[in-house]
Amino acid sequence: MPKFEENQVVSRASARFQRVSARKARTLGDRIRGKTVAEAMNILRFTHRPSADSIMENLLKSAVANVDRSQYPDTDELVIGELQVNGGPIMYRILPAPQGRAYRIRKRFCHISMKLVEA
Numbered sequence: 001m002p003k004f005e006e007n008q009v010v011s012r013a014s015a016r017f018q019r020v021s022a023r024k025a026r027t028l029g030d031r032i033r034g035k036t037v038a039e040a041m042n043i044l045r046f047t048h049r050p051s052a053d054s055i056m057e058n059l060l061k062s063a064v065a066n067v068d069r070s071q072y073p074d075t076d077e078l079v080i081g082e083l084q085v086n087g088g089p090i091m092y093r094i095l096p097a098p099q100g101r102a103y104r105i106r107k108r109f110c111h112i113s114m115k116l117v118e119a
Helices: 022-032 037-045 050-065
Strands: 009-018 079-096 102-117
Touching: 009 050, 009 079, 022 037, 022 050, 022 079, 022 102, 037 050, 037 079, 050 102
Parallel strands: none
Antiparallel strands: 009 102, 079 102
């Protein structure tokens, strides 16, 4: 995957503190990175994962909405140039366990950022 220069970036969007682990969101991000907007929307629409339905699809729609329509009237030809999924904070909860013990539950968050570039 070639690195895209900063001056080619058409639009960007980010979603912070999303309630999905970075590991699960990263697998989906790897599937749509480098694809056009139309291809990525089809992949997200038919992928049965919680991060696909709400988080990634809304992030892609937000990035498309941020495009300057006077320069780029057809947004389906834009490509997802950079997609980063980074870990966020961890929320700790306690689950009662046998014999007076307690198990720790980690509820993970992630930060996702996306950049659209010209094809």
